[in-house]
Amino acid sequence: MKAINIIAVAFLLLSLQVDLAMAQIKELKVGDKIPNQIMEMVNGNSVEPKPTIINFWATWCVPCIKELRLLDSVLKESDAVNILSVTYEDENTIQSFLERNIDLKSGRLNILTSDTIFKSYFPHRILPHNIWINTEGLVEYITGGEDMNKDNILLFKNNQPINAKNKKDNTKFNPREPFHLSDSKFVYRSIFTRHIDGILSGTTVRKSGYADRKKINRVFAYNSTLNNMLWRAVNKGVSPDNYYNTMRIETDDSLRFFSPTQAPLTFEKSNYNSRHEWTKEHAHCYELRLPEYISDTVFYSYMLDDLKRICNIEVEVIEDSILCSIITADKGHTSISNPNDSTILILNKDGLIAENVSVISLFQFLNETVKKGLNDIPIDPPFIDKTGGMRISVHLEFKEGIPQYTRIKELIEDTYGIMIRHQKEKYKITIVKPVVHYSAKLCHPDDRKDLKVNI
Structure with a gap:
């Protein structure tokens, strides 16, 4: 059994460096023809072209090492398929790796070290990365490690379709650049x-x-x-x-x-x-x-x-006594509703329709909506619901358009027993404060060098 071949393959590649450097290297995809120089090197001394797998790997990649052992075992059983394992790592790194993995050192794999040419033809970001080339020199599949198994290799060796999904890495992605996405x-x-x-x-x-x-x-x-x-x-x-x-x-x-x-x-x-x-x-x-x-x-x-x-900024919540609008209900008018039922809230010149609406939501809506002027201060201060979360259904008809807010409240009180009175109550107040005082500009990344902190 021959020892694993590192030097010879690297030497052969060096002999091609000048020719390949003179040519414009173009990314090869599924269906493309492999350059003759590359195929001659991959086939080695083979008289007849064989199905070929170019396997990109690295010593730090755990799935790659598992894949190397699989490929090595295939070569020990048959020489009907060519396998070239390609890595960007140098020869010393690979030799050291093989010293720690004796089972691979005595195998049949051909390993190409310090690669730049093959990756130029088959750019990728994720390892393992495998190129499956048929006997006509055409790229038939480009796959990851999940599709490299003995069944697929046997099918490929016999010129039969394999069960695989073509792999496409995003080689232009740069994690150090701003992230853009549609x-x-x-x-x-x-x-x-x-x-x-x-x-x-x-x-x-x-x-x-x-x-x-x-x-x-x-x-x-x-x-x-x-x-x-x-x-x-x-x-x-x-x-x-x-x-x-x-x-x-x-x-x-x-x-x-x-x-x-x-x-x-x-x-x-x-x-x-x-x-x-x-x-x-x-x-x-x-x-x-x-x-x-x-x-x-x-x-x-x-x-x-x-x-x-x-x-x-920082936010603090305190309690303070402020004027509030207290909502209460006359128990004689209380209606029972299911909180899971749908709700409806419609206000127009013909009337007000509210179905299964919480009383606080109803008055918040009316307080905000029914005003003489768009920028008028609302009549009622913050609401406090003391009905126990009551939900009601309200049907009011208007004969001369939408009445004033105070009139709508009167109608609701007379018909449904819901009352509002103003009095001071403890209420939660939110205090907003800047954590850092800025000289001029506000929290923009380009301005960080201009920020000043007053202590």
Whole structure:
């Protein structure tokens, strides 16, 4: 039995280096013809062309070593197939490896070391990597280690189709470069960028479920202030109109959180020459997209965690006595509903239809929606539900369009016994504070060298 051949194969390759270097090396794929020089070297002294396997491997690759032992055992049983094991590692590394693996050292494998040429023809990233070449010199299969087995080798040796899936490595992938992928391929995404020119500001939410039991899988805030994004995350998607005094931002840089319209005096005294200058620094786009719909409460907690990390802010929840809207129910009017039933909430000029809706959701909706002016402060402060989570169905008809909010409340109280009164109560208040004070710019990777910390 001959010893494993390393030097001879390497020497033969050296004799081809000049010829191959002069030619333009092109990646070979399934169906391509192997260059004659390569086939002559692979076939060696064989008179008749044989089915050939070029096996790429490395000493650190555990599946590769298992594959080497398989290929070696095949060669011990038959010489009807050519096998060339190719590695980029040098001869000393391979010799040292063989000293530790005596069973391979005395085998029949031909090993090519310090390879650059073969990998140029068959570029790959993942080992093992196997090229199956038929007797006509055509690449018939390119496979990984999972398809290298004795059954397939026997089929291939007999010129029969093997059971294999062609392997295609992404050789252009560079983990050190920014990661890019088409939008449709993202399963989970959290992204935060600067503003986008040429569009307005706003927020879109992708929801499913019932009127007051929603699930969400996407929120996209575009050209938005940090204040607006925090409002949505802190209040679980409920409009700030219903909770306008329950989040407090403690900062010495108001324009970091608020728009020039929201902080006009600060903007007037600032170094910004225009609103556009402020927008470039402080309007941002943020998207959170999940693979499936989850409860809005959990979703917005994820959003808040994102904003805390991205923008270096901390959030604290305290209790304070503030004016609240207390919702109570006359037990004589209480109706029983199934919380698993579907819910409906419709308001138009003809009336109000609410089916199986929680009382707090109903009044939050009305408080936010029924106002004289779009920017009017809502009539009721934050709601506290003291009905025990009651759900009701409401049917009101309007004869002269939608009445004022106070009138709708009266109708609901008279007909359904649901009452609202204002009084001071302990309420959870969210305090937002910057962890780090910035000299000018907000949490953008390119600006880290400009950040200053005030201690």
